[in-house]
Amino acid sequence: MTAVTVAPNPVKLTRSDFKTEQEVRWCPGCGDYAILAQFQKLFPTLGLPREQFAVISGIGCSSRFPYYMNTYGFHTIHGRAPAVATGLKIMHPEMQVWVITGDGDGLSIGGNHLIHALRRNIDLKIVLFNNQIYGLTKGQYSPTSEFGKRTKSSPFGSVDTPFQPLSVALGAEGGFVARAADREQKHLGEVLDAAAHFKGAAFTEIYQNCPIFNDGAFAPLTEKGQKEANVIFVEHGKPLLFNGGTQGIIFEDFRPKIVNVEEVGIDKICVHREDGPLGYHLALARMHAPEFPTALGIIRRVERPSYDEMVNAQVQTEIEKKGRGDLHDLLNSGHMWTVGA
Amino acid sequence: MSTDTSSPLGDPGSNGRSVESLETVAIRFAGDSGDGMQLTGTQFTSTTAIVGNDLATLPDYPAEIRAPAGTLAGVSGFQVQFGSSDIYTPGDRPDVLVAMNPAALKANLKDLEPGAMIFVNSDAFDARSCEKVDLPPTVLGDGTLDAFRVFEVQFTTLTRGALEGSDLTTREKDRCKNFLALGLMYYCFSRPLEHTEKWLDQKFAKKPDMAEANKLVLRAGFNYGVTTEAFAVSYKVPPASIAPGVYRQVTGNTATAMGFVAAAQLAKSDLFLGSYPITPASDILHELSKYKRFGVRTFQAEDEIAAVASAIGAAFGGNIAITTTSGPGLALKGEAIGLAIMTELPLVIVDVQRGGPSTGLPTKTEQSDLLQAMYGRNGEAPMPVIAAATPADCFDMAIEAVRIATKYMTPVMLLTDGYIANGAEPWKVPDVASLPDLTVHFRTEVEGFQSYDRNPVTLARPWVRAGTPGLEHRIGGLEKADGSGTVSYDPDNHEHMNRIRAEKVARIAADIPDAEVIGDDHGDVLIVGWGGTYGALRAATALLRRKGHKVSFMHLRHINPMPGNVERMLKSFRTVIAAELNLGQLRHLLRERYLVDVKGLNKIQGQPFKISEIVKKIEAVLETPSQEAVL
Incomplete structure (x- = not known):
């Protein structure tokens, strides 16, 4: 788990350096505000000058994000942010490129680009704000809305089986797969910090409350008195404990099972490994309240060479081996002949 | 076949036979798609270029990689016209048809004028093969072909004979028979064997026995012409009067690829290609993916939309960004091209047109994407559209596309088509020093920067390389206020911006040559x-x-x-x-x-x-x- 350290830089920046003059225009109470605050808090700590950040988004409520970050920013078209970001990252491997997307943008219209960015392992920090609803188009069910959800476009209840974003990311060969929640701000900041330091495609799902069209969707995970039993914060090398450490997760017949720590003993509790087997990570990611505590934190973190790194290495190797290409030689190649005067 | 009246007919040849002089000849090689007809045609073309003829080629191959053997659907053809005068097309109708099987004969017969020469592989005209394409098994002898000069040659038998004693399997031997046809054509039209022999040595450097076998068969074909009395006359086509200089053969797709490499160098920038494989444009991707030494990054995207979107990302980064496609792919790219228009980023979209609509005729040529190129986007979305005239012109037009895109900060559509993309012609290699200077001036000055500040002449906004200190800014698909570049819903600004975008393209008229x-x-x-x-x-x-x-x-x-x-x-x-x-x-x-x-x-x-x-x-x-x- 050797997280590549971002190049140390003497630049001293503060939160206000990353604020823009654009008025923030999300609905009052939107979870996006909390996420924005974490970004503006995180970026000055990463040791990069402001111009080395790019924030690229698609379309949707979440995708207004770049306008509020004083970095290079691109508000692109619906679903295509990972593709635009890919082109930029290939040509500018030195930049830290963030992709901001939502459940509709990233998993519906842009599902294809998301999975391919993950499998290629392009060094993009992809953050998917999941509010389980279409907010900008005013309240239709999304690809992560629960089965049976009644919305404007599903008055009799949706018959769509939802995607589980982390299952998609894990299945798409994602090397860094994490989940956080807008209300758990400190934890959110830590997860985003880990994503920033990961070399390769980092996928973070953030449970984000939409107070207008899907209010309280994550209340069991974020409200005091409920969340203790419904959330498990996973940490590498630590046992899977929740409910104030009284309960834990063990695996029996390959399935997770809730046990009382007092009864089985702390040694029996499964210890989380970010580099564990994919099947374990899937099982962990697919635990959901109320049957299980929902896992928040870094589910998987396994590094491999990134696409942009390898593409640029091929270019470098070719230039080192044969020298920088010469246009005259290129034009004067292939099947040639001379016509005399 | 036009006869050169200025030359005396009937020069005595080396074997005492007469050699007729011709001004132009069009030959079509036709066979199964596995018979190597494209290769045979290309070799004939290369040799013909070396002897100094002007020429033009037309490969015509099926969309299926391997249609069932011996069927009409599987016939692959390659036509080349060459001459001692300027050649502008591959020829309306072939003067000579080389038909490797009954299907190739049947598929091409309708294109021949009476008197045309037909060389058939008579070994392939068994009853079953003829029946497959509804030809009588007696077709070679029953008078059907009386209007033509038919030469029955046992290509397969002669090939096997030439390779008697070779260790190759019969199947491997039979695969050499296209070189027998090539050798025979070299004899008939007085071309030297050396170029193809050299090419075989290079091609099969690691398999010298294959090189040797093909060379043997090539010579056997040539010698068959020399020794057989069937060929009373052979022909020569004197060199054309071509401007002196260094020439190479080039297809439109290769010229397009090289044009972009040149343009990026002339712009002192790096080239990025985002592309998704599509016929007949894929060769540009293949070609550019070789040029890593030139700093070229090619990205084979997951789909057409990602291909153009990635190029837009690269353009945002301050690179020469292009995407290549054909009609159906262009349809998918429409929304993203609109984004490039809205964000006023330089981008070149190459559409190698093919038969449409929908999947249409993937390997055939057409010019039916012009209105899509002009109008195929939502909103008022004007963009420059240019089109290459010939295979070699693709080089110049790729450079022209980059020139317009970077000077005016706009996406540019470059239209080519399957015909010039795959067709080849001799190209007088330009002197690098004669190419235009496309140096791009990126904005680096922080003082007074506004992302939609405009050059008063070109109306172009400044181009900033992402990563430039102090110029962090946000762009996107929402309407922007002219000047400041902030999101604007102001009605007057929207009309103003629509008119500016149109005016910017219109002003390019003053910056292009007359037709x-x-x-x-x-x-x-x-x-x-x-x-x-x-x-x-x-x-x-x-x-x-x-x-x-x-x-x-x-x-x-x-x-x-x-x-x-x-x-x-x-x-x-x-x-x-x-x-x-x-x-x-x-x-x-x-x-x-x-x-x-x-x-x-x-x-x-x-x-x-x-x-x-x-x-x-x-x-x-x-x-x-x-x-x-x-x-």
Whole structure:
């Protein structure tokens, strides 16, 4: 788990350096505000000058994000942010490129680009704000809305089986797969910090409350008195404990099972490994309240060479081996002949 | 086959036979798609270029990689016309057909004029193979082919004979038979074997026995011509008078690829290609993916949309960004191209047109994407559209596309087509020093920076390389306030921006050359063409003018905006005819723009124009008072 350290830089920046003059225009109470605050808090700590950040988004409520970050920013078209970001990252491997997307943008219209960015392992920090609803188009069910959800476009209840974003990311060969929640701000900041330091495609799902069209969707995970039993914060090398450490997760017949720590003993509790087997990570990611505590934190973190790194290495190797290409030689190649005067 | 009347016929050849001199010859090699006909044609073309003929080629192959053997669907052809005078097209009708099997004969017979030469692989004309394509098994002897000069050659038997004693399997031996055909053609048209022999040595450097086998068969084909009495005459086609210089052969797709590499170097920037494989554009991707030494990054995207989107990301980074596709792919890219228009980023989209709509005719040529290129986006989304005229012209037009894109901060559409993309012609290699300077001036000055501040002449906004300190800014698909570049819903600003985007493209008209005109600037008929029909239209015009007709030809390489001389030309002829491989798309643009009653000469068969069909139709127009009747 050797997280590549971002190049140390003497630049001293503060939160206000990353604020823009654009008025923030999300609905009052939107979870996006909390996420924005974490970004503006995180970026000055990463040791990069402001111009080395790019924030690229698609379309949707979440995708207004770049306008509020004083970095290079691109508000692109619906679903295509990972593709635009890919082109930029290939040509500018030195930049830290963030992709901001939502459940509709990233998993519906842009599902294809998301999975391919993950499998290629392009060094993009992809953050998917999941509010389980279409907010900008005013309240239709999304690809992560629960089965049976009644919305404007599903008055009799949706018959769509939802995607589980982390299952998609894990299945798409994602090397860094994490989940956080807008209300758990400190934890959110830590997860985003880990994503920033990961070399390769980092996928973070953030449970984000939409107070207008899907209010309280994550209340069991974020409200005091409920969340203790419904959330498990996973940490590498630590046992899977929740409910104030009284309960834990063990695996029996390959399935997770809730046990009382007092009864089985702390040694029996499964210890989380970010580099564990994919099947374990899937099982962990697919635990959901109320049957299980929902896992928040870094589910998987396994590094491999990134696409942009390898593409640029091929270019470098070719230039080192044969020298920088010469246009005259290129034009004067292939099947040639001379016509005399 | 036109005979060169200035040369005496019947030179005695080395074997005492006569050698006839010809001005032009068109040969078509046809066989199963596994018979190596494209390779045979390419080799014949290379050798022909070396002996100094002008030439043009037309590969014509099926969409299926391997259609069932011996069927009409599986016939692959390669036509080359060469001559001692300027050659503008691969030839209307082949003078010589090499048919490797009954399917190849059947598929091509309709294109032959009486008197044409046919070389058939008689070994392949067994009853079953003939039956497959509904030919009588007696076809070679029953008089069906009496109108032609038929040479029955046992290609398979002769090949096996030449390789007697070789360790190759029979199957491997049989695969050499295309070189027998090639050797025989080299004899018939007095071409040397050396070039192909050298090529075989290189190609099979690691398999010397294969090189040797193919060379043996090549020579066997040539010697068969020398020794067999069937060939009483062989032909020579004297070299053309071509401007002195260094030449190479180039297909349109290769020229396009090299043009972009050159453009990026001239712009002192790096080249990025985002592309998704699609026929007939994939060769540009293949070609550019070799050029890592030039700093070229190619990205084979997951789909057409990701391909263009990644290029837009690269353009945002301050690179020469391109995406290559064909019609169906262009349809998918429409929304993203609109984003490039809105964000005013330089981007080149290459559409190698093919038969449509939908999947259409993937391997056949057409010019039916012109209106899609012009209008295929939501909103008022104007962009420059240019089109390459010939395979070699693709090089210049790729550079021109980058010049316009970076100077005016706009996406540019470069249209080519399957015909010039795959067709080859000799190309006089340009001197690098003669290429235009495309140096890009990126904005680095922080003081007073506004992302939509405009150059008063070009109306271009500043181009900032992402990563430049102090110039962090946000762009996107939402309407922007002119100047500041912040999101704006202001009604007046939106109208202003729409007009600015249109005006920016319109102003390019002052920065492009006049359209090329062949002939006088007034007369009876003006033929207007664009794109890959240049060769056929030019040759047809020359023919009509030689006959004394007052016909001129104007060719458009810039279509949006149009060159300054277009209106004057359109209004100086009794009849204006837009000739194009679609149902009248340029015609539509000309009529709409200039209010001239332009007629159409249209063909939409997946095949290029024949010179003869243009001549015939134009002559009918000249002779008929009511011209509508014939067009």
